[in-house]
Amino acid sequence: MKKIEAVIKPFKLEDVKDALAEIGITGMTVSEVKGYGRQKGHSELYRGAEYVVDFLPKIKMEMVVDDAMVDQVVNTVVEAARTGKIGDGKIFVSDISKIVRIRTGETDIEAI
Amino acid sequence: MDTAYVIDTLFALFSITLIILMVPGFAMLEAGLVRTKNVSSVLTVNVMIYAVASMAFILVGFHLAFGDFQSTTMSQWAFFMFQMAFVGKAINIMSGGVGERARLLPLTLFTVIMGALIYPTAVNISWGSDWIKDTVFDLNFVDLAGSTVIHSTGGWALLAAILVIGARKGRYVGNQIRVIPASNIPLVVLGAMLLWIGWFGFNGGSVGGISTKELADSVALTVFNTNTAGLAGAISVGVLIYIRYKLFDITMILNGALGGLVAITAGPHLYTTLDAITIGAIGGALVVLAVPLFDRFRIDDPVGALSVHLVNGIWGTLAVGLFAADPANNITLLNQLKGVGVMAVFVFSVSFSIIYLLNKVIPFRASDEDQVQGLDVSECGLEAYPEFKRAI
Numbered sequence: 372m373k374k375i376e377a378v379i380k381p382f383k384l385e386d387v388k389d390a391l392a393e394i395g396i397t398g399m400t401v402s403e404v405k406g407y408g409r410q411k412g413h414s415e416l417y418r419g420a421e422y423v424v425d426f427l428p429k430i431k432m433e434m435v436v437d438d439a440m441v442d443q444v445v446n447t448v449v450e451a452a453r454t455g456k457i458g459d460g461k462i463f464v465s466d467i468s469k470i471v472r473i474r475t476g477e478t479d480i481e482a483i
Numbered sequence: 484m485d486t487a488y489v490i491d492t493l494f495a496l497f498s499i500t501l502i503i504l505m506v507p508g509f510a511m512l513e514a515g516l517v518r519t520k521n522v523s524s525v526l527t528v529n530v531m532i533y534a535v536a537s538m539a540f541i542l543v544g545f546h547l548a549f550g551d552f553q554s555t556t557m558s559q560w561a562f563f564m565f566q567m568a569f570v571g572k573a574i575n576i577m578s579g580g581v582g583e584r585a586r587l588l589p590l591t592l593f594t595v596i597m598g599a600l601i602y603p604t605a606v607n608i609s610w611g612s613d614w615i616k617d618t619v620f621d622l623n624f625v626d627l628a629g630s631t632v633i634h635s636t637g638g639w640a641l642l643a644a645i646l647v648i649g650a651r652k653g654r655y656v657g658n659q660i661r662v663i664p665a666s667n668i669p670l671v672v673l674g675a676m677l678l679w680i681g682w683f684g685f686n687g688g689s690v691g692g693i694s695t696k697e698l699a700d701s702v703a704l705t706v707f708n709t710n711t712a713g714l715a716g717a718i719s720v721g722v723l724i725y726i727r728y729k730l731f732d733i734t735m736i737l738n739g740a741l742g743g744l745v746a747i748t749a750g751p752h753l754y755t756t757l758d759a760i761t762i763g764a765i766g767g768a769l770v771v772l773a774v775p776l777f778d779r780f781r782i783d784d785p786v787g788a789l790s791v792h793l794v795n796g797i798w799g800t801l802a803v804g805l806f807a808a809d810p811a812n813n814i815t816l817l818n819q820l821k822g823v824g825v826m827a828v829f830v831f832s833v834s835f836s837i838i839y840l841l842n843k844v845i846p847f848r849a850s851d852e853d854q855v856q857g858l859d860v861s862e863c864g865l866e867a868y869p870e871f872k873r874a875i
């Protein structure tokens with residue numbers, strides 16, 4: 372079991388979610404996050420003073436999948452989230468040691 | 484006779500209602516400009532000022548300002564309450580400027596002193612029974628609705644308070660001026676527009692009656708010029724900041740409108756439309772210059788109250804001497820200047836002394852830890868916005 376975390380541009384959420392639904396991903400958790408990488412921030416103006424906004428709004432999607440699905444999911448996210456411009460985001464894949472479905476108590480693959 | 488009395492009373496009551504609309508005006512403007520962690524506390528201060536200042540004026544201040552004056556043109560109760568409606572405005576000017584670091588208790592105590600003594604004395608020597616009449620300090624300046632008596636009075640007291648209390652924690656770090664952006668722009672717009680509408684009662688009501696053709700014309704001219712100056716202030720700031728920054732900052736545009744409204748307030752019954760446009764536009768321009776200037780001197784004013792009320796209160800009072808000079812009726816630039824000067828020395832020195840001494844007993848400034856946590860928790864125990872909105 373792997374957890375795939377994708378940090379993407381907020382306006383790409385619908386596209387990525389639809390693309391993932393087409394390959395059979397049935398659940399995910401998303402959160403509004405802020406961050407920066409190579410894109411850095413931009414400057415804003417407030418009452419005559421300029422200030423730099425370093426942290427830009429992004430969406431972080433998290434989903435846990437069977438090992439066999441990882442490459443397909445990653446490729447789907449990359450294709451759907453890419454604009455080619457700086458700031459498209461990153462994908463992180465990590466191991467998951469245990470999953471429990473709270474309602475039934477099912478564990479691991481049954482609980483995905 | 485009776486009809487005129489009834490009409491003028493009705494007009495005063497209508498004006499009072501508009502003026503009290505400025506209480507939510509100030510409250511929403513300030514709630515939008517401060518950070519979310521200080522919203523409850525700044526709103527509490529606004530409500531406290533309306534209640535405490537008005538009560539202090541009812542019990543003590545009115546008699547100090549007007550002695551045993553009895554109105555003959557309208558019901559005394561309407562006259563009394565009209566004057567009471569103003570006192571909260573003068574003190575409300577302070578509430579945003581000291582926001583996000585001033586504690587409620589010392590601010591309340593100062594409000595009592597300001598509402599019972601300082602503001603009524605300012606009224607006494609300008610509009611009221613005038614105990615310095617026939618002395619060298621006697622003031623003969625025109626200030627219809629209080630560019631000086633209300634706006635500069637509030638402004639000078641605010642300057643004194645900021646000098647004693649200091650800047651918000653983290654605002655000036657080393658050589659850096661750190662920007663602390665507004666938390667809710669829709670509230671800022673709502674508050675500023677409520678103030679704008681309230682101004683029609685503030686200035687229009689100050690004409691004193693509407694029951695004759697002459698008075699009705701004067702009230703209508705006053706309201707017309709008041710609104711025109713607000714428009715000119717908004718436009719001049721919009722143009723100036725676009726030329727300078729290529730961007731439109733709504734908080735500055737609204738400060739410009741309010742600056743124009745303050746500037747017109749000394750003599751809206753005396754001006755032509757072109758005068759009103761010029762005075763309002765200069766009022767807006769002064770805001771654009773003054774906001775960064777106060778920052779350069781490290782005078783931290785989260786809402787721009789000094790730029791709007793103090794700077795434009797002075798400009799508006801002088802404007803009467805420039806645009807409506809009439810030496811035959813004793814309206815001169817020199818008289819206006821004297822009014823500005825005497826009130827400045829009186830209000831600033833008295834306010835500074837009282838705030839300085841009060842601060843020794845009960846510190847105005849919230850501790851650094853309380854400021855970091857937010858005054859909502861340390862002063863009110865009530866946060867304006869819940870931590871997890873959907874959890875409850």
